[in-house]
Amino acid sequence: MKEDINKLKNNNDSNLSNDEEEHSVDDEGSINKDENNNNNKEKKKGYEKIIEDIKEENKNSYVSKISEPMLKKKYLKNVLKILDYVYYAKLNSSQILKTNNSLDEEKQKLLKKKLIVIGLTQVIKCIRKGYSGIVLIAIDVFPINIICHLPSFxxxxxxxxxxVTTKNKLAHLCKLKRSITCLFILKPDIHISTYEQTINQHCPKKKIHNYQKLYDKLISAVKKNHPFFQS
Incomplete structure (x- = not known):
């Protein structure tokens, strides 16, 4: 009888410990999920705050008569993501070029690749040379004859x-101090994957990914936003 009671007690203790273990795993899993969700929420909130700032900036600033079409609010995140990518790609590539003297010429040339061209003169020159991409224009350029030919061009x-937004806000989004009239986001070429791999190999803590995907999303948004490019 005593043996049966002891067995029953041991079984109960065993089941209890198993329940505790399962409970602790569930708790840990939920904590990890919560942490991931919090990180995603913080990032999302960051973009949402910037979008609200852009909306407020546009509302309170001068808007030229030719500033049509303005990019809809729902597409602004696509702009923010690709400009962030360009900034960190440039930052990482510059750091690699400064600190790695052993890089071969091909990699050095690859890391000097431009993903963005800034300024009216440079943008027009780039387009005339046959480069493809997306042009983002400031809404408050004055006098308008400085830039009124650009849309038709x-x-x-x-x-x-x-x-998109004002000259100063556009500069702020590009992490620059001087105001920006317009900028040209270049279409990724066939070497973009090698470019990303090279940067990620030397800067594993600040990896960049999916420029092609970011570009495709933005160009799709810009075309949907503009009647001329929907035909």
Missing amino acids: CEQYKIPYTF
Whole structure:
């Protein structure tokens, strides 16, 4: 009888410990999920805050008569993501070029690749040379004759364009101090994967990914936003 009671007690203790273990695993899993969710929420909140700032900036600033179409709010995140990518890609590639003297010429040339061109003169020159991409234009350029020819020029060369925000805000999004009239986001070439791999190999803590995907999403958004490019 005593043996049966002891066996029953041991079984209960065993079941209890198993329940405790399962409970602790569940708790740990939920904590990890919560942490991931919090990180995603913080990132999402970061972009949402910037989008609200852009909306407020546009509301309170001068908007030229030619600033049509302005990029809709729902597409602004695509702009923010690709500009973030460009900034960190440039930061990482510059650091690699400065600290790695043993890089071969091919990799050095690859890391000097431009993903973005800034300024009206440079943008026009780039388009005339036959480069493809997306043009983002400031809404508050004055006098408007500085830039009024750019939309028709882009249409002539079948380059999707859109008006986004003010010159100063556009500069802020690019992490620059000087104001920006317009910028040209270059279409990724066949070497973009090698470019990303090279940077990630030397900067594993600050990896960059999916420029092609970011570009495709943005160009799709800009075309949807503009009647000229929907045909």
